[in-house]
Amino acid sequence: MKFGIIQFPGSNCDLDKLWVLQDVLKQEARYLWHKDTDIGDLDCIVVPGGFSYGDYLRTGSIARFSPVMKAVADHAAKGKLVIGICNGFQILCEAGLLPGALLRNRSLQFRCEHIFLRIETTKSPFTNAARASQIIRVPVAHGEGCYFADPATIEELKKNDQILFRYVDADGKVVDTASPNGSVENIAGICNKARNVCGMMPHPERASENALGSADGRVVFESILNHLRGSKPQ
């Protein structure tokens, strides 16, 4: 499978994405410069974490205008896969590829810690390898991860089964204190209505090897591979 990892000026999880895809999962992966537009050969675009363009304005608000994002929109419109992680989620929301927005954490502090996520649906290219309601332990690291959308949008997300991950406590319960940022309904990750674009604040690539204390996040990448294998002629 061929993955493309976008590098905006200020991206800083690009190396980690390449490592997990190429070195851990042994997939073909390459970087895409933010000025690239030729991405037609790729199966899945990864929008990585970091501080694109410094994020001194609103996170993701400048990155959405970069040339590569036009190509990403076209790629998504064809039904191909896009996953945005952390800053990538923020950018995909700003670009209108996902509904809602990410606000500053309610604590007004950056938060980096392992949190617990519950897989809310296995019916997506990003979660199909998980068990229903599986609890996974992965890190977050963000200052602006508080997911927000108006009530109508939230209802829409629920109705269409677009909520992929929720912050839960270690026992799997959705409680306020489980969320590191104060997201609406503890939402940690969603997909679009067509289910081919995913955004999530937690970092599955930081929990894909036992050496790092948790390989729980690997299920996200394995789901993508499952999906791509299933959709490609063998």
Place this chain on the structure above:
Amino acid sequence: MTDPKITPEIIAKHGITPEEFERIKGVLGREPNFTELGIFSVMWSEHCSYKNSKPVLKTFPTKGPQILVGAGEENAGVTDIGDGWAISFKIESHNHPSAVEPFQGAATGVGGILRDIFTMGARPILNMNSLRFGPIDGDDETARRNKRLFAGVVGGIAHYGNCVGVPTVGGEVYFDESYEGNPLLNALCLGLLRHEQIARGAAKGTGNPVFYVGPATGRDGLAGAAFASRELTEESHEDRPAVQVGDPFMEKLVLEAVLELLQTDAVVGIQDMGAAGLTCSTCETASRAGTGIEIDLAKVPQREPGMTPYEIMLSESQERMLVIVQKGREAEVQRIFDKWDLPWAEIGFVTDTGLMRVKNHGKVVAEIPAAKLANDAPVYYREAKEPSYFAKTRAWKITELPPLSDPQKILPELLASPSVASKNWVYRQYDHMVQTRTVVCPGSDAAVVRLKLSSPPAKDRYLAITTDCNGTYCYLDPKTGGAIAVAEAARNIVCSGGRPLASTDNLNFGNPMKPEIFYQVRESAKGITEGCNTFNAPITGGNVSFYNESPTGAIDPTPVIGMVGLIDDAAHITTQWFKNQGDAIILAGNAVDTADPYLGLGGSEYAKRIHHVKAGLPPRIDLPTEKKLQDAVLALIRAGKIKSAHDCSEGGIAVTLAESCISKHPGRNKAELIGAKVDLSAFASGTRLDALLFGEAQSRIVLSVAKENADAVVAQLKSQGVPAAVIGAVGGDALEIKAGSVACKWNVADLYDGWWYSIARKMA
């Protein structure tokens, strides 16, 4: 605009003594003009020239087969880690800026040390820091100010490090009255590189062009190096313009561009514009190469019109680099700068004159022999005198401490003391996992990172890293304190499964012109030297920060040691928390040091926190004993016999045991607590209970091992000459400690609550 006349007042304002002014005239063969005076003032400040500390720094062990680039040769040292790989690391202070503008002061401190490391050609893979503040207990005006400084510094470190994408994997934070008004921020960065990638800061090759890259030069940070070389006063806030403003996004671009640039062989020399900015980078690169350098300031990108040569040369605007390029290769370099959208300019060229010649629109505004400017600052052998406060601190007797009657309530109090309490309020604000290297996160004795030298599932290698210093120990006896800083750093590395490799030092002291302060400097250095020699961890570079004095006096002497160790195999990585029910707990080392007149209570957290006493002598350290302990424990770890290892430090055995029960924290609001049942009665007769539970005798490690291995581990330790005994077993939901007729029992959930949330509650 005409330059001011050089008067004795102007000279004094630049911190230049009349003797130094004569020396400057000798170098130039004439009087300096205003710009030249400014240039000398920053280059000959303590911050850049180490004029007061050189005689001391010279005594440090800096050599070893592992050292590829030694201390003082370049922007940072380089240490071999085998297989053609190397690490470059250094610690540096940004104390004065953090005192007047904590957020930006700390942020730019991180930025500066990052540049020192990637300038060497190394990709930064981790940051650490060592912080000191005044107490944050209570809500009076002083406490509120201390909290504001603490929150600002932590926020600034997070802001910069998180954005650049270098994980802040650990550090230390202490609170003590002596840091009120003069907090300390020491930032450490470590980078990874191949031997052949080592870059040099030398302006070689006559005619080679000199490039400036990075944001435009502004009036910010004017003469920050000189500012850092003065005491802080009531008026120091007026120096706020000497504090720079950091732009971590720009730093990230410069970092990536520089590393890409160094992959080509178009670069001859490179240096960051840190302290003393353009001045320091031009004269030092020329001096190292034995060449000269000529630049024209009109070509330097400028943020505002009307800047004088003096201002441009002394500006400390951040994220700027000086790059000397092979002639004919300019286009390649420009292409990389343009790719990263970085401002750049060709500002001059290398000459063979030995002069640093600075022009402005073609007119010479400064002309100084580069090597003399860089290297010929006066060196002062300051007078040292034993501090008079010793008479008072050493008159104190341990018998003045009331006997301990109720340890039950003391342990929770010590665990909640901000210097001992969990620092999660701090490290959860730092991205400590980016780059997916962090194997042991903050919260154990040392951080452990993997090097990712090969793709999994191939075998990888690991580094353990720690920073340590107990300022109170150094205050009571600087030499012992210096030795303990090194010993404890090495002990933390060993407890994590590593063998010490190399060290970096950050010497934070008051005004060295005062003989009693210089005594502290000299004696601490002796202790550090003996320590580094014992553990084969030479100093690879570091930083000196003097004049850490506020109107209330000097800080406690704080020579911070950063130490790196190598771990050869993932199986050796060891953490501090207890693992399994039924495991045996072993104390390696003597429970109480009977040769210490203060039984380990002098300068202890117990004496300070509970009895408000900062007196006596610090715990004794016998380096050969410490070395024996560390070698024996490391051998056992490498043999796979040890499940947890935790060094005994602040708070003594009781705090160490408690931490081993409560510090495993797999995720948000999820701690894995486990109790322990310990009997110290065998050591209780003939000593004080407070010394046994809370004394800070050195050379002790608390281990846990599988029950069936306990006897063999004890025997093995004893055969190496290390006292050892099984003192209890892991299990249950309480920590129980018995010592003769005294028995205490604490619910681990309660201990955890007070320890984990203490700082957050104080900061709320």
